Amino acid sequence: MNSLFPTYQRFPIELVKGIGTRVIDQSGNEYLDFTSGIGVTSFGHGNSRIKAAVLQQLSNIWHTSNLFESSLQEDVAKKLIPDGSYAVYFANSGAEANEAALKLARKATGRDGIVSFQNSFHGRTFGAMTATGQPKIRDGFGSLLPHFTCGAYNDGSRLTELITGETAAVILEIIQGEGGVQPAETAWLLAVAHQAKQTGALLIVDEIQTGIGRTGKKFAYQHSSLEPDIITVAKALGNGLPVGAMLGKKTLVESFGYGSHGSTFGGNPVSLSAASIVLDLLHEPGFLEEVQAKGDYFRAALAQNIAKSPHVETVRGEGLMLGIVMKEPIKTQIRELQKQGLLVLTAGKTKQVVRILPPLTVSYDEIDQAVAILEDTLLSVKIGE
Ligand SMILES: Cc1ncc(COP(=O)(O)O)c(C=O)c1O
Structure with a gap:
């Protein structure tokens, strides 16, 4: 792959076909895809209802620009926020x-200050990158x-200094x-929201990975x-077709x-033809x-079968966004898991977390196999190999 900028360290596998939770590589090896393309193919690879809608759209029109009306955008916006309390961009x-x-x-507040949290990830453009609380990204x-x-995430002690009238x-x-499948504590979230409200700051919740059903809501x-x-x-909004949305009150x-x-x-x-069906399915x-x-x-199966290992610190997450926190970095284990037919992700500052994001359509049998x-x-496998 010499023609590409090496911005990604790639595994030596090329996935050429996907059906539901399963993907097949160029040599015909089959894997359970518990990455969902980093939280994207939540409704399974090649989902037939989404595919039919996209094929229909392809046969109608591919691109119009935003200079023309779009009932499809209105339709997806309504499905994102059925009570109409937020507008969508x-x-x-x-x-x-x-x-x-x-x-x-x-623009809305006329203020400049943006507060974010350590270990967060918000993206690679300048604004999103500046908000990202990981020096290695910035x-x-x-x-x-x-x-x-x-x-500091989950630390309520300095919120009044952090979130101010500016x-x-x-x-x-x-x-x-x-950042490592690290859940926010509810009390901390409510304290942040309270301080934001007190000072007139807006609360932006980045649901790019957690949204569209990933955690069971x-x-x-x-x-x-x-x-x-x-x-x-x-991510999951287009089940693999590129689309993002900003929902504002x-x-x-x-x-x-x-x-x-x-x-x-x-x-x-x-x-959006994909997003419309994604939201119907959701x-x-x-x-x-x-x-x-x-x-x-x-989670219960992981707690019972894996959390007992001396290599494992804890298992955490919500819904089908789960993390096995290991005591040491786990790169070799990820390769070993691939060889055994399971694709998972890593996460966390020191890559010690096995991040598991199967399609939301995964079967119980596939969970058992994983x-x-x-x-x-x-x-x-010996840690640190
Ligand atoms: C929470 C969160 N925000 C933002 C992003 C950036 O999304 P994208 O890669 O589509 O720009 C990601 C991607 O991993 C993410 O997980």
Whole structure:
């Protein structure tokens, strides 16, 4: 792969076909895909209903630009927020959705300050990168945006110093995904929301990894009584077709008027034809309860079979966003798991967390198979090899 910038360290596997939870590589080896393309193919590879809608859209029109009406955008916006309490701006990715959120917050409040948290991940564009609380993501790119402050996640002790009358917005993840499948404590979330409200700062919840059903709720903040001003989503919204969205409370609509922001491809018909069916599938009666039930089952199996290992610190997460926190970095184990037919991710500052994001459509039988491979590999391979 000499023609590409080596921005990714790639595994020596090329995936050429996907069906449901299963993917097949160029040599015909089959794997259980418990990465979902980093939390994207939540409704399974090659989902037939999504495929039919996309093929239909391809046969109608591929691109129109945002200079023309789009009933498809209206339709997906309504499905994202059925009660109409938020307006939607469509982007192409998570970073773009966050970029829109940060711009909207500054415009609506007339303030500059942005507060984010250590170990967070919000994307690679300048605004999203400046908000990202990981030096390894930010280093080497010169001056970042001014007036961004980074606080300690799950630490309520200094919130009054952190979030002030100069703060336009606070941005946070309900479970830090790249940061190590690290859930926020509800009391801390509510304290942050309270301080934001007291000071007139907007609360941006980055649901790019946690949203669209991943944790057993449509949005992960719905596990608490939080009421974000802005929500960002991407990843699973298109089940693999690129789309992101920024959802802002209706009171913010005036601040994002004509000409204030835009994107050539944002909300393109092909991606939105997928998003429309994704949201239909998500809203099917019992679907989210089933995600929660499968997550509980998976977590209990991990706790029973894997947490007992001396190499394992803990198992954490919510719904089908799970992390096995190991005592040491786990690169070799990830390769070993691949050889046994299971694809998972790493996460955390020192890559000590096995991050597990299966499709939400995963079967109990596939969960059992994954647990057996994880048990076999994580308990037998020597750490640090
Ligand atoms: C929480 C969160 N925010 C933002 C992003 C950036 O999304 P994208 O890669 O689509 O720009 C990611 C991607 O991993 C993410 O997990």
